[in-house]
Amino acid sequence: MQTDFIAGQPVDVGSGGIKVQRVLGRNAGPMTGPGTNSYLIGERRLAILDPGPADSQHIDRLLELIDGREVEAIFVTHTHGDHSPGTALLQSKLNTEIIGLAPPQGSGQDPSFRPTRLYEHGERIHCSEFTMSLLHTPGHVSNHFCFLLEEEQMLFTGDHILEGTTPVILPPDGNMRHYLDSLKMLQSLPLRYLAPAHGRVMDKPAQVIETLRRHRMRREQKTLSVVTQRSLMSVASSLQELALGVYDDVPSHLLPWAERTLLAHLIKLAEDGAVVCQNERWQLAESLSND
Numbered sequence: 001m002q003t004d005f006i007a008g009q010p011v012d013v014g015s016g017g018i019k020v021q022r023v024l025g026r027n028a029g030p031m032t033g034p035g036t037n038s039y040l041i042g043e044r045r046l047a048i049l050d051p052g053p054a055d056s057q058h059i060d061r062l063l064e065l066i067d068g069r070e071v072e073a074i075f076v077t078h079t080h081g082d083h084s085p086g087t088a089l090l091q092s093k094l095n096t097e098i099i100g101l102a103p104p105q106g107s108g109q110d111p112s113f114r115p116t117r118l119y120e121h122g123e124r125i126h127c128s129e130f131t132m133s134l135l136h137t138p139g140h141v142s143n144h145f146c147f148l149l150e151e152e153q154m155l156f157t158g159d160h161i162l163e164g165t166t167p168v169i170l171p172p173d174g175n176m177r178h179y180l181d182s183l184k185m186l187q188s189l190p191l192r193y194l195a196p197a198h199g200r201v202m203d204k205p206a207q208v209i210e211t212l213r214r215h216r217m218r219r220e221q222k223t224l225s226v227v228t229q230r231s232l233m234s235v236a237s238s239l240q241e242l243a244l245g246v247y248d249d250v251p252s253h254l255l256p257w258a259e260r261t262l263l264a265h266l267i268k269l270a271e272d273g274a275v276v277c278q279n280e281r282w283q284l285a286e287s288l289s290n291d
Contacts, residue, residue, distance in 0.1 A: 004200070005034040008061040013201040014152045014193055018130045019043045022201070023062060025052040027082055031257070033165070033198040036082045039156060040065060041149065042072075045128040049075040049147065049156050050197055051086030054112075059089045072127045076100035077158025077197060078144040079109040088112045099125060099134070101143035107173050109141070119145075137186070139179025140167045146186065153192035154201075161186075161208065163199025166215060168257050169264035176216070176264035177271065183213050222246050223265045227275055228284055236281035239263055 004011050007028075010021040018041065025036040039049040040062070046069050052058055071094045076084045079100070087098060097116045103109035121136035133148040140159045147156040159167045160182065169176050191205035202208050226245040230237045239259050246265075247258040266282055269275045276285045 007035060008058070010040070010065055013039075013195060014149075014154050018149060018151050020149070020152065020154065020195070021065070022195070023058075023065065025058050025082075026055055027053055030253070031168075032082050033162075035198070037195070037197050037199075038062060038086075039195065041132075042127065042129045045070045045072050047071065047073045047075060047127055047130075047132070048090065050077055050083050050158065051090050053082050054085035054089055056089060059086050059093075062090065063093060071096045073097045073099050073125060073132075075125075075132065075145075075147050075156070076113065076115075077146065077156065077160075078141050079103040079107075079113045080141070080159070081110060083158065083197060084110045084113040100145060101136075104142055104173055107141070109143075124150075135185070137182035138175060139169060139182045140174055141170060142173050142175070142178070144182075148189065148191075153190055154195055155186065155189070155191050155193065155205065156195045158197045161194055161202075161212060162196045163194075163202055165199075166212060166261075169261045171260065171264050171267055174260075174264055176220075176261075176268040179264075180213065180216060183209055183216075187213075219246065219261075220265050220269065223262060224269060224274060227266075227269075227282055231284040236278070236283040238281055239266070242266075242282060 005024055007024045007026040010023050013022050014020045021040045023038045028035045036052040038052050041047045074087055076087055099119055100115050102115055119134055123134045125132045131150045133150055135146045137144050137146045137160045144158055144160055146160055169179055187209050194202040194205050194208055223246050226242055243255055243259045243262050246262055250258050273285055275282055
């Protein structure tokens with residue numbers, strides 16, 4: 001294993017102007033990569049970002065690294081099980097402000113997560129040693145926040161932007177149009193670093209975000225191309241059939257996840273009037289009108 005991806009080992013990231021340490025969780029896997037990154041921010045008074053799953057050993061390690069220092073806030077990017085459930089364990093020891101968005105009703109996301117209050121896009125949280133801007137970035141899920149550490153121009157991206165892979169968009173709560181709009185919003189920011197929930201910190205933010213946007217647009221075009229080809233043969237296609245063509249570059253064991261993102265692309269294309277769905281089968285809108 002790479003030496004900078006050892007669970008529980010703190011790794012300094014960024015320029016060092018504001019101390020930021022990445023602490024890897026113990027939940028490596030096919031969808032989490034090396035595991036979930038928790039971040040400790042500050043030196044004398046701290047904040048914690050994404051405590052991860054409800055893993056008492058990881059939480060104990062974070063408390064050991066905190067070493068009795070005051071924790072002014074816990075920031076949580078979203079309420080998937082690999083990001084937020086550790087918050088309740090930490091809160092039982094720290095009793096601090098919890099910043100994030102509650103899980104949408106009926107989403108099946110972490111029911112234990114309870115933010116201190118309702119937080120909004122554009123708010124700035126002033127901690128003793130730094131300021132954090134709250135940026136609502138729906139797409140992966142509707143309640144996703146990215147957090148901008150202003151002094152470092154470091155954006156904590158959660159699952160919105162990952163290192164070395166692309167995030168899954170999860171309808172119905174996830175939304176491809178919202179995801180692309182959120183990427184566009186982030187492109188307008190002066191950024192130096194992207195600190196993802198999985199993988200390494202990236203130091204070419206503009207390039208990373210533009211590459212990700214172009215990837216999504218190429219996948220959308222490929223989706224439309226595969227639907228078009230099958231519609232010209234008078235074939236209306238299931239999601240699974242389309243995934244075999246659109247994601248022919250993805251290992252078979254990841255196809256069930258690819259299908260979720262494909263569905264997000266298809267929903268956007270349907271909203272654009274390009275495709276239609278009847279009885280869970282998809283085809284070109286114009287081919288249906290010509291029948």
